[in-house]
Amino acid sequence: MADLDNKIENLDKMLDEYEGRIGLPKYGDIEDNDKYQEEMKKYFTMDRTDLEALMPEECLEIACRLNQFSLHLQRSQNRQSARMNWAESTAKKIGCPLFDNYNGWGFDEKFAKVMADNEPVRKLMDVHRLAKQCVDRLNFLSRSIDNFANTLKDLQKAKTKYEKV
Numbered sequence: 001m002a003d004l005d006n007k008i009e010n011l012d013k014m015l016d017e018y019e020g021r022i023g024l025p026k027y028g029d030i031e032d033n034d035k036y037q038e039e040m041k042k043y044f045t046m047d048r049t050d051l052e053a054l055m056p057e058e059c060l061e062i063a064c065r066l067n068q069f070s071l072h073l074q075r076s077q078n079r080q081s082a083r084m085n086w087a088e089s090t091a092k093k094i095g096c097p098l099f100d101n102y103n104g105w106g107f108d109e110k111f112a113k114v115m116a117d118n119e120p121v122r123k124l125m126d127v128h129r130l131a132k133q134c135v136d137r138l139n140f141l142s143r144s145i146d147n148f149a150n151t152l153k154d155l156q157k158a159k160t161k162y163e164k165v
Contacts, residue, residue: 004123011086015079027075040069043148051155059156066149070142077138084131091115091124 016027043062054062095114104110115122 004120004127007090008083008127011083012079015082019075024075027079039065054155054159056156056159059152059159063149063152063156066145066152070145070149073138073142073145077135077142080131080134080138084128084135087124087128087131091121091128094118094124095121 019027043066092111095111095118098114098118099110102110102113104113115125
């Protein structure tokens with residue numbers, strides 16, 4: 001298990017290095033920042049009175065912060081997708097050569113039998129399953145938050161137009 005953990009850690013390190021080379025900030029800074037999490041929680045729970053009280057500039061500032069958070073969620077989803085793909089391809093690389101040792105009609109049936117008998121393949125597929133669950137949970141969140149940010153931009157435009165009248 002430690003070897004698998006090291007390989008996952010190396011995968012994450014390679015992703016961090018790649019993202020750093022393309023100019024993205026270090027991943028995880030947001031997750032480690034309680035102040036940032038409280039700020040997002042505040043935005044997600046604003047009621048109508050809170051929205052009405054916002055100044056036009058505040059609407060844009062919040063929209064920018066929400067866009068930043070949306071980027072973070074998309075990065076999280078991408079990282080989990082990479083982990084999922086790595087775990088599945090590695091499990092197949094280990095498991096497929098063992099297929100001749102098992103009876104079964106198709107790939108799925110034979111692979112399930114390999115998983116039942118082969119701990120490394122089973123652990124890799126556990127990693128795959130967990131990453132898939134994360135991807136499924138994150139799937140539309142970044143887009144939904146982008147939509148919320150766009151709504152705040154529209155609110156800013158409406159408030160600015162209303163102030164001019």
